[in-house]
Each structure stands twice: as C-alpha cells, then as structure tokens.
Amino acid sequence: MTTSETSPHRFLPPEGSYAPAILLAWPHADTDWMPILDRVDRCYRDITEALTSLEIPVLIVHxxxxxxxxxxxxxxxxxVMPFNFMTNDTWTRDYGQITVKDNDNWIACDFKFNGWGLKFAADRDNLVTSALHNAGIIGGGYEN
Known part of the structure; x- marks a missing residue:
C-alpha cells in the first residue's frame, strides 16, 4: 500500500521549505570527531551563530x-534549545525525523538508520527522534 493510497493529501515538503528549527547533533568525545574535537566544536559554534543570526532556532542534541x-x-x-542525549554521530540527515504534511497536520516520521549496512553504530542515533517526541519537543503527529 502506498502513502497516496492511505492519505492522498500527504506530501514531503521540499528541502529548504519552512522548518520550525534546525536539529544539530553536536560533536562530543564519543564520536568520530574526537581527534579534532576542538576545531569541529568551533565550526558548530559558527554554524549555530549563523543560523541564530537569521532568527532560525537551533535544537542541539549532545x-x-x-x-x-x-x-x-x-x-x-x-x-538555542538544548536536549541532553547521547548520539553515535552528528549527521542527523541519516537518522533525524522526516517531517511530512498531511492536510494541515505535520507528522514526524521516525525511521531506523542501519549505519550504512551495520558498518557504523547507530543504536543511540536511532533513539533521538522518539526521545524528542516523548519529551514533547517534536509536536504534531508521530509515526514509527
């Protein structure tokens, strides 16, 4: 059964369309960034400063x-909204929610990332979306 069969009004907004915040998984000592953590931390600070200067809220997971x-x-x-949570990696495009619109309702779709065919650990990353939803940070609908 396709999504259009279950809900003909559901669609995935294009990249770059409105988002209430940007999700950043900040690098920490238990990520691949450890050898250059100071430099990467500075880069994330610059990214966060640039986003907030454009009045884009940032949700930091760390x-x-x-x-x-x-x-x-x-x-x-x-x-900045902080969310204390352990991650495996910083690339949230691999494991962050995919938000679709169904009529006037936003739905956060959770999916499980396999760490590029189990090449990399993703067990913590795969818990981020549900933890954000359970904490009430991701509102609207939720599908696992």
Missing amino acids: PDADEIRRSLPSTVAKS
Whole structure:
C-alpha cells in the first residue's frame, strides 16, 4: 500500500521549505570527531551563530547540551534549545525525523538508520527522534 493510497493529501515538503528549527547533533568525545574535537566544536559554534543570526532556532542534541548552550554568547543562546542525549554521530540527515504534511497536520516520521549496512553504530542515533517526541519537543503527529 502506498502513502497516496492511505492519505492522498500527504506530501514531503521540499528541502529548504519552512522548518520550525534546525536539529544539530553536536560533536562530543564519543564520536568520530574526537581527534579534532576542538576545531569541529568551533565550526558548530559558527554554524549555530549563523543560523541564530537569521532568527532560525537551533535544537542541539549532545550529552551535555545544557553546558553547550551556557557556553554560547547570550545573543546566540536565546535561540538555542538544548536536549541532553547521547548520539553515535552528528549527521542527523541519516537518522533525524522526516517531517511530512498531511492536510494541515505535520507528522514526524521516525525511521531506523542501519549505519550504512551495520558498518557504523547507530543504536543511540536511532533513539533521538522518539526521545524528542516523548519529551514533547517534536509536536504534531508521530509515526514509527
């Protein structure tokens, strides 16, 4: 059964269309970025500053996201929502929710990333979307 058969009004908005926030999984010591963590951290700070300067809210996922937020300049931190959670990796396009629209309702679709054919661990990453939903951060509908 195809999605159009179950809901003919459901569609995936194009990349670049409205999003209420940007999801960033911040690098930490238990990711592949460990050898250059200081440089990558600086890059993520620059990305976060650029997004918030455009008034785009940023949702940061990190084992100590509260500390990351506290370390940002106040003008940046006010547009950052921290979510304390352990991840395997930072590439949220591999495991973050895919949000579709069904009539006037937004639905966060959770899926399971296989770590490129089990080449890389993704067990923590695969819990991010459901944890955000269970915490009430991802609103609207939810499909697993």
